[in-house]
Amino acid sequence: MKESKTTTQKLILGLQHVLAMFGATVLVPALTGLNTSITLFCAGVGTLIFHAVTKRKVPVFLGSSFAFMGGIIAIIGDSRMGDPDYLDKLAAVKGALIVAGLVYVVFSVIIKMVGYEKVNKILPPVVTGPIIIVIGLRLSSSGINNALFLDGAFSIKCMIVTIVVLATVIGFSVFAKGIFNLMPILFGIIAGFIVCTPLGFTNFDAVTNADWIAFTDKEIMKQVLCMPVFRPDAILALAPIALVTMIEHVGDITTNGAVVGQNFFKDPGVHRTMLGDGLATMFAGLVGGPANTTYGENTGVLAVTKNYDPSIIRIAACFAIVLGIFGKIGGVITSIPTPVSGAISIVLYGMISAVGARILINTRLNLGNSRNLMITALILVVGIGCDSIPVTETVTISGLAIAAVIGIVLALVLPEGVDCYLPEKGEK
Numbered sequence: 001m002k003e004s005k006t007t008t009q010k011l012i013l014g015l016q017h018v019l020a021m022f023g024a025t026v027l028v029p030a031l032t033g034l035n036t037s038i039t040l041f042c043a044g045v046g047t048l049i050f051h052a053v054t055k056r057k058v059p060v061f062l063g064s065s066f067a068f069m070g071g072i073i074a075i076i077g078d079s080r081m082g083d084p085d086y087l088d089k090l091a092a093v094k095g096a097l098i099v100a101g102l103v104y105v106v107f108s109v110i111i112k113m114v115g116y117e118k119v120n121k122i123l124p125p126v127v128t129g130p131i132i133i134v135i136g137l138r139l140s141s142s143g144i145n146n147a148l149f150l151d152g153a154f155s156i157k158c159m160i161v162t163i164v165v166l167a168t169v170i171g172f173s174v175f176a177k178g179i180f181n182l183m184p185i186l187f188g189i190i191a192g193f194i195v196c197t198p199l200g201f202t203n204f205d206a207v208t209n210a211d212w213i214a215f216t217d218k219e220i221m222k223q224v225l226c227m228p229v230f231r232p233d234a235i236l237a238l239a240p241i242a243l244v245t246m247i248e249h250v251g252d253i254t255t256n257g258a259v260v261g262q263n264f265f266k267d268p269g270v271h272r273t274m275l276g277d278g279l280a281t282m283f284a285g286l287v288g289g290p291a292n293t294t295y296g297e298n299t300g301v302l303a304v305t306k307n308y309d310p311s312i313i314r315i316a317a318c319f320a321i322v323l324g325i326f327g328k329i330g331g332v333i334t335s336i337p338t339p340v341s342g343a344i345s346i347v348l349y350g351m352i353s354a355v356g357a358r359i360l361i362n363t364r365l366n367l368g369n370s371r372n373l374m375i376t377a378l379i380l381v382v383g384i385g386c387d388s389i390p391v392t393e394t395v396t397i398s399g400l401a402i403a404a405v406i407g408i409v410l411a412l413v414l415p416e417g418v419d420c421y422l423p424e425k426g427e428k
Helices: 007-032 036-053 069-076 086-114 117-124 125-146 156-173 178-182 186-201 205-209 218-225 232-238 241-260 266-288 296-305 309-327 327-334 338-362 370-383 398-413
Strands: 062-064 292-294 388-390 397-398
Touching: 007 036, 007 062, 007 069, 007 186, 007 296, 007 309, 007 338, 036 062, 036 069, 036 117, 036 156, 036 218, 036 266, 036 309, 069 086, 069 292, 086 218, 086 241, 086 266, 086 370, 117 266, 117 398, 125 241, 125 296, 125 370, 156 178, 156 186, 156 338, 186 296, 205 370, 232 398, 241 266, 241 292, 241 296, 241 338, 241 398, 266 292, 266 397, 296 338, 370 398, 388 398, 397 398
Parallel strands: none
Antiparallel strands: 062 292, 388 397
């Protein structure tokens, strides 16, 4: 019987998930002109919506989606809060994101009607394994850049910080016992803060400048209360992206299930996970946050800590809501030095790719088979080598989505031979 965690232990584990998702979640509003406090609030509430829809069984955190950034920037442009046309543009973004979330909802109904078995048929291990590897490796360059580079140039100081953080995470993950074994990410961040202080990387201006209660700011409330407008051009810029991110959603749920060791496609069902993702995005659109998506960073934390309790993710969601409401607390996490977050990302992104490799091994996929080899090779090269392909001036398709489509099509078209899978021990 698995030992239950105390409340304090659960709070610490939840905090680790917040620290893992924070950097990526707040980066999206920073680049698009949306508000950080609203974004954190939407991430927390969106995650709770997801868990309610998925029967509280899937340990997934929903944060800001990078896939929609290009479309949001195309609509908002250089406008920022305070500009006379900002709220009009924000209203268009809100309406378009609500429609994008609705696309998820529609497809969740279709999947419910046709059954998850058909979803599994078009996403066999020869497709899902390499796609999960690609998900981690596509993210890896940003982790390396943040960990080792300062203002575009390689930095010895950053390398020192990265080595200390990685050594701490590895040490606690491999050698620590009890509760300490469950907190390698948190201890890595603490060690990073300590070593960053004499190196001059720490800066707590974000804490000093932040309001205690973010939502007492009238400008923020104007964004929250701004009514959505359904402009056709904005909808065409954002809604089609949902067709791409749904493929990534399936990959993320597959990854999460592989880490946890459960088939979430069957229970509670991928139609429920997709519905939860869609409703969370619709809520974010209504309030003024970016689209939500399942976060690989938090799946990485699951893999490192080996604690898969979904209630831990809900605690993290409550933390995110608090961070959105209380500006000073969010300011502390914003102050995490970039080399520290970069070093943590190296571990988390690597864990995701390792899970993909584990799927190939556990399913005994035979990569000596020409069919399997070709499918795997094309997914890896296209998924990693192709950043994105523009469809219109405002819509692009990511290399990951293209690789997924190629893998799915080839897996359906190419015949599956008797030697596609290696025999079990003792079999001939």
